[in-house]
Amino acid sequence: MKPDSTFREIGPQTDRVTVRFGSSELSLPRGENLAGALLVVGVMPFRHTPLSGAPRGPFCMMGACYDCLVEIDGINRQACMLQVTEGLQIERPSIKGAGNA
Amino acid sequence: MHSADLIVIGAGPAGMSAARRAAGSGLSVLLLDEQPAPGGQIYRDVDRASKTRGAILGSDFIDGLALTRRLAHDNITHLRGAVVWQIEEATRVNFTRNGKAELAEGRRILLATGALERPMPVPGWTLPGVMTAGAAQILLKQSGIACERAVLVGSGPLLYLVATQMVRAGVPPLALVETQTKADLARSLRHLGGALRGWPYLLKGLRMLWELRRAGIVRHVGATDIAVEGDRSASGVTFRVGGIEHRIACDTVLLHHGVVPNTQAARSIDIPHRWDDAQGCFAPECDEWGRTAVSSVFIAGDGAGIGGARAAALAGELVALEIARDLGGMTERERDAEARPLRSGLGAERAARSFIDSAYPPYAGALAPADDTIVCRCEEVTAGEIRRTAGLGCLGPNQAKAFVRAGMGPCQGRYCGLSVTRILSDTNGIPPDETGYYRIRPPLKPVTLGEIAALAEHETAEVGK
Incomplete structure (x- = not known):
């Protein structure tokens, strides 16, 4: 994970909640799109492909491409279709389980 | 179980306007949409975003408020965050909401599922940091997030729109790399007769170009041999213009060369599709x-053929009138009278379309990708592998699934289907209509057993009442 990000928030700041991404603790804007919020704090890649292990990140932001998959409660989910909520525990999808999207 | 006279799938311009018109004609309407707020992609989160970012996003975006406001009607039930994954018996819709599956029954169903970005397979397009131009716009609309050090690559008015919005947001793109040529523009001039009826669109286009010029945004026109460089993420774009090689270092690459109908739901219930040569895609x-x-399923908006947001809103109303007539809510004469102004509006909206389609054709290099370019992002299948299956007797995309797993990943072919059709069609010398497309089967979106089990619990509870 890069400490810096090439995605900048231009909107008004909203209140933050704490979520965990792997072993890091992140402060993200409550209720905002999860994929967007992760991009701003420098999360990249989101996952690695189960076939070649190539890195991937958000591509379509509209729930069609599945490149922004993250693992939440053991289930691979599209980060771009989720909202930030307090206490989310996010993992990179395990390569083995990446096919169960 | 939910039930309604009409189930509308998709709360973009077509779905919202159809829902309201049908509700106004006395029909009960269930509006299902994946997003937490109405608007579709074009008016994504417009209720919220127009307040804080209206000046950046522009008046065309704010226009969406007129549609979202009209959803407040006693006959409309709008379920947010409802992900449709199956249509059964052409009347029953399965969807997941808040982690639980639900079922809805409708006398009629309207598919208003809109458009997807046309797949643009170029070398490196799977790298993190490469997104669709539409994705960048969604980030800006919904989240107020701008991409820094970005290059926009491809063709079409959306590139100019996204670029001007980025300029207004104070995060201008590094450059535009445009694939249309002067010859394309010359060819498109014969459509100008029609386009003059659509002059507001041309004027908007010129204004955007002027705004970009004033902001000092560099435009490279007629680019070929486009590739994204990078190891772990995008670090640059390379291309040629007039024999000269260029390289722009950047962090984000935004691809776009037109949008195509999202046909997944229509195909899943065996609605026939035909190849549209002018738009280079299949349409129902x-x-x-x-x-x-x-007979019980209708389609409106970009999902029926690309026409843009205003055309979609008008088409949604037209289809709602026919559904109201179909269900006995109005006579044929009433329907035709109410349809007349809508049809004339639709004619004006479509006038500029053939000009735009010919002035901004898809990027040829992405329609016939180099052998080592990945075409199927999910299963990492290259264009060369698809071509080799043709040599082994593979005639269509369905067979390509069995040969190389193309289209068998979680996106279900959304971002490779048209590429695979085109590559097999070109290699075999068989037209796209005959080459065909993937057979799309439910579930349209992944659904867990737990979600389905919740449906059974719910049904049992209903029976027990």
Whole structure:
């Protein structure tokens, strides 16, 4: 994970909640799109492909491409279709389980 | 279980306007949409975003408020965050909401599922940091997030729109790399007769170009041999213009060369599709009222053929009138009278379309990708592998699934289907219509067993009442 990000928030700041991404603790804007919020704090890649292990990140932001998959409660989910909520525990999808999207 | 006269799938311009018109004609309407707020992609989160970012996003975006406000009607039930994954018996819709599956029954169903970005397979397009231009716009609209050090690559008015919005947001793109040529523009001039009827669009286009010029945004026009460089993420774009090689270092690459109908739901219930040569995509077969070969299912908006947001809103109303007539809510004469102004509006909206389609054709290099370029992002299948299956006797995309797993990943072919059709068609010398497309099967979106189990619990509870 890069400490810096090439995605900048231009909107008004909203209140933050704490979520965990792997072993890091992140402060993200409550209720905002999860994929967007992760991009701003420098999360990249989101996952690695189960076939070649190539890195991937958000591509379509509209729930069609599945490149922004993250693992939440053991289930691979599209980060771009989720909202930030307090206490989310996010993992990179395990390569083995990446096919169960 | 939910039930309604009409189930509308998709709360973009077509779905919202159809829902309201049908509700106004006395029909009960269930509006299902994946997003937490209405608007579709074009008016994504407009209720919220127009307040804080209206000046950046522009008046065309704020126009969406007129549609979202009109959803407040006693006959409309709008379920947010409802992900449709199956249509059964052409009347029953399965969807997941808040982690639980639910079922809805409708006398009629309207598919208003809109458009997807046309797949643009170029070398490096799977790298993190490469997104669609539409994705960048969604980030800006919904989240107020701008991409820094970005290059926009491809063709079409959306590139200019996204670029001007980025300029207004104070995060201008590094450059535009445009694939259309002067010859394309010359060819498109013969459509100008029609386009002059659509002059507001041309004027908007010129204004955007002027705004970009004033902001000092560099435009490279007629680019070929486009590739994204990078190891772990995008670090640059390379291309050629007039024999000269260029390289722009950047962090984000935004691809776009047009949008195509999202046909997944229509295909899943065997609605026939035909190849549209002018738009280079498949579109469902439906009549001027959005009727399909499945008598209870209608289609409106970009999902029926690309026409843009305003055309979609008008088409949504037209189809709603026909559904109201179909269900006995109005006579044929009433329907036709109410349809007349809508049809004339639709004619004006479509006037500029053939000009735009010919002035901004898809990027040839992405329609016939180099052998080592990945075409199927999910299963990491290259164009060369698809071509080799043709040599082994593979005639269509369905067979390509069995040969190389193309289209068998979680996106279900959304971002490779048209590429695979085109590559097999070109390699075999068989037209796209005959080459065909993937057979799309439910679930349209992944659904867990737990979600389905919740449906059974719910049904049992209902029976027990």
